[in-house]
Amino acid sequence: MTVQSWSLTGAEALRAAPWMIVNTGPGEFQYQGRRWIFGDVIVSRIEQSECLVAPRPVVDVSDSGYTSLFFIDKGRYSFLGGDRTHTFATGDAGWAPGWAHISCETHLPTRFLVISVQDRLLTGPGRRPSAPAGRIDSRSHLLRPTLSFLRTFTATPSPEPVSAGHPSKAVFVELAAALFAQTHTSHTEEMRVEGAYEAAVAIIQARYDDPALEPADIARQLNLSLRHLQRAFAANGHTIRETIQHTRLDAAIRAIPQNAHPLTLAALAKEAGMSPKELRHAARTTFGLTPGQLLRQTRTEPES
Known part of the structure; x- marks a missing residue:
């Protein structure tokens, strides 16, 4: 040396x-x-x-x-x-x-x-x-x-x-190799997490009407840990539950003009895979309205 x-x-x-x-x-x-x-x-x-x-x-x-x-x-x-x-x-x-x-x-x-x-x-x-x-x-x-x-x-x-x-030479080589390996694994995982958001949203859009749909179910379907899936949603400014709720509420709103007869609160909630209580909460937190007010407002809006 x-x-x-x-x-x-x-x-x-x-x-x-x-x-x-x-x-x-x-x-x-x-x-x-x-x-x-x-x-x-x-x-x-x-x-x-x-x-x-x-x-x-x-x-x-x-x-x-x-x-x-x-x-x-x-x-x-x-x-x-x-x-x-x-x-x-x-x-x-x-x-x-x-x-x-x-x-x-x-x-x-x-x-x-x-x-x-x-x-x-x-x-x-x-x-x-x-x-x-x-x-x-x-x-x-x-x-x-x-x-x-x-x-x-x-x-x-x-x-x-x-x-x-x-022996120090071998230690330096192995430390460098191990750090590169860890960084490579982390980078690969980050790429998986980035793609996980789009894949999870697609699952939510396909299964929003399933009342049993939970964040953990989505993570298992994607073969990701729940923590990593939560990170992917946080990077896009949402939580998993918020996205499920907004998707269901959007489905409920879209269901209103498609029905010739007025829907009851229970029927409207069922269309979205929610309970009436969940629908009331979603409507209030998202629009500041009750489901009945939202329904009346949607029905009276002029068609574009």
Whole structure:
């Protein structure tokens, strides 16, 4: 294992950095850090002041085939990944291809802790990132332990030479792979949740007249947990029960002009899969009217 250290200021720091730097801070640009090179795994602790970063036209370092998993130990940082800008604060983590070909900005003096791994070490289902760049899910139970381990490892200089085959190398690879796997699983689940709202609404529209229809029934039919289905509805500004109620009330209103003879409250409720009590409650909470007032108002509205 090779250890490299540097602490540079001003023009020297601007020349030494692997990127084109525009200093945006109040003083001279500061760039310092330490790097542990385990062959095809590189661990870095980097501190730099406020700046804009862009790739150099000709880069004298080869980061091809590496994926870098970075943690913000302190500060604030943004980078352009794909078609969007990702912003990270203290405690956040993300990934990017390599380390020398990114466009980014440090908004405050920022310390990065970075694990750069050759992609060939991340083979296997779910071990690679699901996109070239992105954010580690903040809910990952591995995020804080990995950051804590990195802080300890990088804050204490190695008392003696460490071989490239040191167990720490395997730990770093497996932590990176596990974080990517968790983020991939979370992303897949989020996509399922996004599609769940439309699928659940379709079920409600098909089964609204079933008085036994409950949110848990819909979740089971979609093979989702009730909590995930509730999240999908919350993201669209509704609860599941509200959507069932509004669908039933809409059906009751549509049933009024289709019947030549006046409907009783009980018959109208039955058309919508509700009890008379539920219909009264739905009409009052939605329109501020009783079912009778709603019926009279609907019948007297001129046809469009």
